[in-house]
Amino acid sequence: MARHHLPIPDPTHVGLTTYDAKDPNTEYPPIQELRPPKGAPNVLIILLDDVGFGASSAFGGPCQMRVAERLAADGVKLNRFHTTALCSPTRQAMLTGRNHHSVGMGAITEMATSAPGNNSIRPKDKAPVAETLKLNGYSTAQFGKCHEVPVWEVSPVGPFHQWPTGSGFEYFYGFVGGEANQYYPGLYEGTTPVEPPKTPEEGYTLTDDLADRAITWVRQQQALLPDKPFFMYWAPGATHAPHHVPEQWSAKYRGKFDDGWDALRERIFSHQRKLGVVPEDAELTARHDEIPAWDDMPAALKPVLARQMEIYAGFLEQADHAAGRVIDAIADLGVLDNTLIYYIIGDNGASAEGTVNGCFNEMTTLNGMPGIETTEFLLSKIDDFGTAAAYNHYAVGWAHALCTPYQWTKQVASHWGGTRNGTIVHWPKGLPDKGTTRNQFHHVIDVVPTILAAAGVPAPHSVNGIAQAPLEGVSMLDTLRDAAAPETHQVQYFEMMGNRGIYFQGWTAVTKHRTPWKAETPPAFDDDVWELYGPDDWTQAHDLAAENPAKLAELQRLWLIEATKYNVVPLDDRGFERINPDIAGRPQLIKGNTQRLFSGMRVAEGCVLSLTNKSHAVTANIEVPASGANGVIVTQGGSAGGWALYAHEGRLKYCYNFFGIEYYPVTASTEIPAGRHQVRMEFAYEGGGLAKGGDVTLYYDGKPVGTGRVAQTQPMAFSADEACDVGRDTGSPASTDYGPTGNAFTGTIDWVQIDIGEDSHDHLVTPEDRFNIAMAKQ
Known part of the structure; x- marks a missing residue:
């Protein structure tokens, strides 16, 4: 079967065509189901997030990863495997077999420009491996993080050609973006928003959910098509911030990091030499002046710092355990021996984005305001770290320690601390060596050529009618099968x-x-x-x-x-x-000064007009039942920061949540009457810079019914993954007046309108106004 041009052309019957199917001369070849070459293995890629080379116990680290150790004992450990130093670029490079700038991913999608190497647009002549494998007869599925979709295409209306299901994966369950709240993730099944199956109080965490979904999918796939190999990509989002994990995982690390990150570096380095993941004559690199010494940190802060690392270690162990559940399910199906597993422990080095002190709410750092979390505040929250009440990240010193023995961390592509990630390859049927290491240099772009070589599938010359550019990586099979094989990846920028x-x-x-x-x-x-x-x-x-x-x-x-x-x-x-998209030269999904939303909509923050640092108004046409109004009309963000306009005890209420540190509620003086009404919130920004406060006025049918003040605001973003919801709050609650469930509005919402700019003092939006605004935008 010719496989260089995909899809493989349909066979055409040429021969005798009879008039009557009962004619003994009637003969047609049987229909052949599409399958890869005989013996092609199943493929499982496990890609963890933000894990330094020195974190995993499989590579000498303090975080117990028994599944990784087990795979290494029965497979091959790679000591010089490299990523790009950042998540979106590593993922796009890994999935295409090309360098990250070759596929438009010079940085994360949120920083895309119009330059070819940075536009976040995957060229059509560089098809992803999932598409190649699917068109060669594989079942394909992705679970977890997808951070390769251009930001202007992350919405319920697409386009979806760079979403997983448009990139060769027949099934997708996960999140689209850089990070996810482990307790309240913004999930998609395919391209449809869905909600987690249970609450944090019921034991929900995203990592476990992704394992459950993967197990269900692979069992079904093997039950129905046992002769068809699968390609599964499992990328849980752990251990990217926020560092969320149930107490039972972090409890086992209590007290293990009290002596700080400098001592931890020494311990890791000693273990690494004993394991042979670094040579005996390797040297531990010096800590740079930009990274504080443990002894120079304030004594009062050290209990919080130690707790940050305990949480992280438990988070990584939980992720490894969940990966093990997926692997065990494959073993139970009897197909593990012919499953090629890449266990890539990190898409870049450990993250130093938590600043020198770490943080309880990462959004303070992402908004450029880390200083508002004082030592006293952090100490007051020490028992909440890792829980649904937190959005925490650890300090720079821990990130540096977890990149032992190398210099620097994530984002620093110049040094191995940013790009060298421990990796294990497991394939009992295809790799003769067990429990050995490989020291040849390799890069994440080598994964695709290796998978294709193992499957006996050529890199396609054309896909969907488009001639394909050559792969830029090299196959690792010779390396994996022979420790003495010559190095084939000679040069890498x-x-x-x-x-x-x-x-x-x-x-x-x-x-x-x-x-x-x-x-x-x-x-x-x-x-x-x-x-x-x-x-x-x-x-x-x-x-x-x-x-x-x-x-x-x-x-x-x-x-x-x-x-x-x-x-x-x-x-x-x-x-x-x-x-800033205006400067960067990329499209914007939302344009203009007015936006209308409708009941049931749940969209990402990038799908809504930005309300930061400006006056704005939120208006809703609603119908209140005779029993009274209660529940969320519209909300954006969540417990880590955001706002909500809702009815509480019959009255209209607005709450601005400032990083979960301060809540600024404004309540109407009277209840919303039964029947059809227009409710409105106006925020008059005081100006004079970023993150200032403003005055809030509430209206019923154009008449003021309440006033209040928001003392300070978030200057850049409310959340990294929470939605804007109309009619209820689907993630973590933005206000303490309602919980994460049971908060739906009891009435009917016709529409919600968001207006930005100066206050027009026209407090009632008429249908004529809406028409004029709509026509002005044509």
Whole structure:
């Protein structure tokens, strides 16, 4: 069967055509079901999130990962496997077998620009592996995180061609975006928003839910099509912040990190040498001045810091356990021996985005306001870390320790701390070695060529009528089958927001351009200081730039060649400018100053007009039953920050939730009468900068019924994953007046309208107004 052009053309019968099917000369070949070549393995990719090389016990770390250890004992451990230093780029590169700039993913989707290497648009000539495998006869499914959809396409109306089900996966259950609340995730099944099957009080966590769904899918697939191999991609979102995990997982780590991150680095490094994941002569790199020493941290803060790490360790162990449940289900079906498993422990290094103190609510950091969480506040919340009441992240020092023995962390693509991730490959039927390690250099773009080689499927010349560009990775099969195999991945560039490096035949030349947790303006690119590390320097501990300037110059030139080849240039280290779509040059889903929403809508924050740092109004046409009004009319965000307009005890009420630290309620003086009415909230922003306060006025049918004040506001975003809901609050509650369930509005909502800009003092929106606004937007 020719498999170079996909879909594989339908066979056409050429021969005798009889008049009567009963004619003994009537003969047609039987219908052949599409299957890959005989012996093609099942494929399971497990990709964890934000896990440093030194975190897992399988690679010498403090977080117990018994499933990873078990797979390593029966498979092959990769000690020099690399990612891109950030999530969206790693995922798109892994799924396509091409470098991240080649597939438009120079950074996360929220920072897309109009430049080809950064536009977040996957070129049609670089089809993802799921599409290739599906068109060769595999069943395909993805569970968990998808952070590859352009931000202007993340809505209930698509387009959906870069969603998982438009990228070769026949089934998808998970979330679309950078992170998810483990207790209140914004979930999709296919492209349809769905809600978790139970509440946190009933024991819900996202990681367990994703394992349940994967087990159900693979059991059904094997029950109905046991002769058809499957490709499953399981990416739980753990251990990206927020670090959420039930107490039973973190309790076992109580007191284990009280001596701090510097001592932890030493312990990890000692274990790594004993395990052989680093050579005996490897050196532990020095901690940079930007990363504080444990001894220099305030004594009063240390109990909180230790608790942060206990939570994280439990979170990672829970993720490993859930992965083990999926693997055990495959084993119970009797097909584990011929399942090629890639267990990639992190899509980049550990995250240093929690700042030097860590945080109880990560949204304070993402909004550029980490200082509002004082030591006293953090101490008051110590027992809530990891629970549904928190949205926590750990301190920079822990991230650095979990990248032991390397320099730096996530985002820093120049050094191994940002890009080297422990990986295990398990395939009993296909790999003769058990419990061995491999030291050859490899990169995440090598996964696709390896899968295709294992399946006996060629990289397609065309997919859906479009000629395909060559794969940019190399197959790892020779490496996996022979520890002495020559290294085949000879050269690899790295770049992330100006941090850049080049690997060539053991040598590395690198330059760190910016520090992840600092908002300072980075230097000019030509002022960056490059470092040079030799082939025998496993950890990049000794800079040879001054000793060997000729070699450094050679590698710098090679970096520029590779960068030009793969759309890395122009280099782009901008921050705010890339977040702002008007400057970045990417489309915006929502335009204008007015937006109407309807009952039952649940959309991401990016699907709604931005209300931050400006005056705005929220109006709703409702019908109140004779029994009175109660429940949510419209809300945005959740317990980590947001706002809600709702009826409480019969009265209209507005609540602004400032990071879960302060709640600013405003209540109407009278109940909403039964019948059809228009309710409205106006917020008059005081101006004078970001995150200021403002005055709130509530109206019934254009008449003021209540006033109040919001003292301070969130300047950039309410949430990373909570929705804007009309008619109820589907995630964590934005107000303490109602819970996560049973909060639906008791009446009927015709529409909700959001207006931004200066107050027009026209407190009643008429149908004529709505028509004029609509016509003005044509």
